[in-house]
Amino acid sequence: MPCLFVSYRREDSAGFAGRLTDALEQRFGVGSVFRDVDDIQPGEDFEAVIERRLHDAKAVLVLIGPGWLAASAAGERRLDHPQDFVRREIELALGSGRPVVPILVGGASMPEAAVLPASIRGLSNRHALSLGDASWAADRMRLEAVLAQWVKPADAARSRGAGRLLGAAAATLAAVGLGAWLWGAGAQDEAQAIVGSWHAEVRYPWNLSLEETYDFELRDGRIEGLASFLGMPRVVEAVEWRDGRLHFLTRSEVVAGEAQASELVQHYELTPDGGELQVRLEIQRNGGRDPPLEFVARRRSYGG
Secondary structure, three states, X not given: OOOEEEEOOHHHHHHHHHHHHHHHHHHHOOOOEEOHHHHOOOOOOHHHHHHHHHHHOOEEEEEEOOOOOOOEEOOEEHHHOOOOHHHHHHHHHHHHOOOEEEEEEOOOOOOOHHHOOHXXXXXXXXXXXXXOOOOHHHHHHHHHHHHOOOOOXXXXXXXXXXHHHHHHHHHHHHHHOOOOOEOOHHHHHHHOOOOEEEEEEEXXXXXXXXXEEEEEEEEOOEEEEEEEEOOEEEEOEEEEEEOXXXXXXXXXXXXXXXXXXXXXXXXXXXXXXXXXXXXEEEEEEOOEEOOOEEEEEEEOOOOO
């Protein structure tokens, strides 16, 4: 049963959709991705199949290329027609409450809410990822790491993927000299409570709730790892163990339409508490900090 649904407009991004489907099925298993050109048989009710597959999906990917918004029929934008299948797919996906991830391809930008039909304006609030030709491998790995919180990778790929992610984090840390702090012997013993994989349901102040993941390990007296923010894994920086708590930060960018990207800095404080982590997150933007978010992270299990 497919667990990922790929929505795309054929004349806009069919090539990217095929390439992405092949890559995701290598990671998550054959048949894990639904794409209409391959998975709707002649004679089947197209809309009924789409609705059924969206109902079964654990996450929906909306591919947006340079011509996605302007695609027209009879001189009018196709998105403005209530029966346009791409519009219907997005309406159903947003209404289902399932994770919806916009994927920008071919150099496309994320459309602003004002230019979208009212029924799918919620798409503009979703954090978008980009897939580029030159950066395909790295971009695909980031997407796979995001999807792994909702879809279990194939068993053989899971261990390789985890190793790749932490390996990439270590390489980045070595390159920029951030995210690793030399621990004393006593602190190393305390920090063992942090080591491992964790997950938490985070309710952000934008009417958005996501399962975020946190992976930490100790290497040569240093802690390294990844912490996801808005569904994307990010390398931890400025790591410090202080007063029985782990402090670190991550960085991200926010882009709205054609506006210039601005940086967000996420400041974390993690406190071990009886097999759980009490997490305090403050988001810094434009020189100030948002009110802190507090939540609990629990150890991640792939067995169930």
